Amino acid sequence: MTLPAPLDNITPKSANTLVEQSVVHIDNELAALAESMRALRSRRNSLARISCLPPEILATVFKHIVGGEGLNNYTGNYHCPPCLKVTHVCGHWRRVALECPSLWAYIDWISPCWIVVMLERSKKAVLVVSCNASTLPRDSLERVLSQLPRIKVLRLHTYLSDIDRVLDHLSSQPAPLLQNFKFSVIGGDSHLASSPMSDTIFQGQAPQLRGVELTTRSVSWTSCIFSGLRTLYVRRIGSASSSTLPELLSALTRMPDLERLTLERLSISGGNNVVDRVPLARLKSIVLSVAIHTSVALFAHLALPDDAKIVLNLTEIEGHQNFSDLFSAMDAGSGKFGPVFRSLRVCLLSLSSVIQFSTSMEAKSPTSWNASDDDIRLSIQFAWNASTTIHSPIIFDICRMVTQGKIRSLSVSSSMIIQEPFWRAGSTSLPELEEIQISSSSIGDLLLTLQSQRDMGYRSLHALDLNDIDFQEHELPELHSTIIIRKKLGASLHRLRLASCRGLMADDVELFEEDVEYVDWDSYEEALESESEESYGGCHCPECRNPSSDASADYFF
Template structure:
């Protein structure tokens, strides 16, 4: 009997519709049903009835991948079956938090990355959603922050009493244009916690001078740093013990850690150990660094790593570590520009015992620069043999003799991938350094 009905249906007018057009009709009908009803109502899937009308319609439905390209996410079994039937058709995934409001209040980890412009929330919408998530301990928003108009020249000022409170927050990552990061950061009240880890990745805001952007963002970023560090830390406060400055391509990386491990090497730094991580466009690096020295206390800094083509200024080391700052600094790793290398040698001199040629601003009266320095690592540094340069090996030797005469000699010197230095030079340096590692030792025999 069923076979007879099938043969009769072939002669009905509707059976003359080409399968491609019939499939398009099914897709349009399914889209209408999904737009009219919410996923938690039975009518949301009422379009499935098209596959139960007759054998021909079922074959057309199963042969139309686009019909199944919007999986029903409320059921894992239905989702799996729809994904199989959709074959290689582009998927259309839709979900929303309005179906799990109760669960949102218990959410502890929220990570959103690379939202399309039409999906970006407004600042008020974002803050409103975060208020519903008081249990969050990890918040990561990458290219998912509210945007600002291109002509923005100031950030809105909102009373701190209206900021969102995230008392359990342990990790915060915001990545966007610098003003957009500051705009969101201003509305998030960071907890007074010894477990807080902050990572900010900031790109330039195209319509404004980079230094202007930084000046607008500075008060907000400084408040975030205060949540991690204090100039006069209490017992419950953490202080930075390790600082890393790294430039690569067009960006600058600034990392602070409250711990220091002598086994750390620049080729491998454990990401989990950094308390504050800041990414900035290198074109505003000088302005940023000048302000960060004032914002972050370096009194307990023990290790400093500088890598890449780092931009410095005259008197950089004196501004950074002079005037009694960083008296606990014991380790310096330097892979930098000629200017940075030369300025370090100039700053390390002692006026009292210097054997070297005089240099403007080369010493500090009454104080010895970085008195606790015991380990110095020079990587990919170019020594210069010209008389007018202060990057000669003899200058390094004079510095080491100066410090030894002050009772501040180095315990360990590492020289790696450096040019302009010979076996004779290394033999001379070993006379004033307890331990010297040179990567050419094996090659020279």
């Protein structure tokens, strides 16, 4: 585009009036071009296939994107609302977004400056709110909590020093639409006194509340929030006074449809007027991280479905009697768990152990163990004080108490040397065991148990899975000898799996293949050797890498 002839010859040295007229004319032309480009882009966007989607479908897609991007967890950082992205694509998308109130209902760790906008654009839509009540400006917090009657999900984090102020806000109005409530106390002085979750919260009116998650110092079990729940998680922090058993049980009687119960670090004292047993007929899982005596007291007054998953993290273990009391309280003697368990998974540490009973025969690496796995019906982690002596064979005492069924698979992990009494106890308790998986431990004492001709252990064993084993010089010949002895005595190994094992080479594996039907080796040691040679340009033994070193010095690949 060219300038009109009268303006074409204007230069910076021309008269000011002419220069100004020329600039104004050019600016007008640029504005017109910009508007033409905007109109063309808008027209081009309207020809895209996605423009065929009805506004209600577009809005559904937008809500799915925004809901998926919600952080839902404490991060400490605020951000811009994700729904803003769709308003900057084109005019059509912006109109659809602005006409969809529920798209603006996710006040999920958003910057305080956007809260007013979100509340206005969400109109009367139900809200999902996540924020730190202590770091959010007070006026912003008041604006958000003034909307309690239309909040569906509320996740609040607060410092201990601000609990009373936040609870006052939560007690100012009813919450008729609230379905999930999370309240977490973070940081602060552990010596500060704080009020419990009072009976006046939500003015006693939260009829649709189904999920509660509390991390706080003290709890009032008479609060309205402990009624009609399907999910309850309570974790105590600090050294607040204990709850009484009647208080807790009374609250549970108001939750007949409870499906998931988690109690962590609770101290529960006895009391009068304890009910016989609280029926929780729909419970799918219970997780307790408490002292053993607390767990016993609680199970003695709960009636659970036979298929409920149980996860226990127990402290203050003193010995065999603790578990006898526990399973007696759980009423497990009548075959509560029965023959459903097929595998036993064990992790042995210096002052704690983990034992898991699974309905699956699948061998899993201990690093992948997860008590929430569908096949793990009972998981127990227990710890004891250094002044207490707990012998590892207690694992099999627990096994006998839990199930009379036929455990077919045993998985053991430990950084310690597992001694022969453990393996002997296992052989006695698990006579029909078919598979053993051992990880990160010495296998010397296991081999002694497997190769004894006078009293050979695990006669039904046909599969051995060795993972992350650092073979000592004598252990490979002993393993081969064990395989031969068992073959001669009619107790052959049919499958040998060797994964991530050190000190093992191809020649050793070839010997095993002569006497074992199926050997699975991942060539781990050879892979390491190949990598080292590439890294160092040749042999990696001490003599080649450092000729002055002692060839007998310890080294590993």
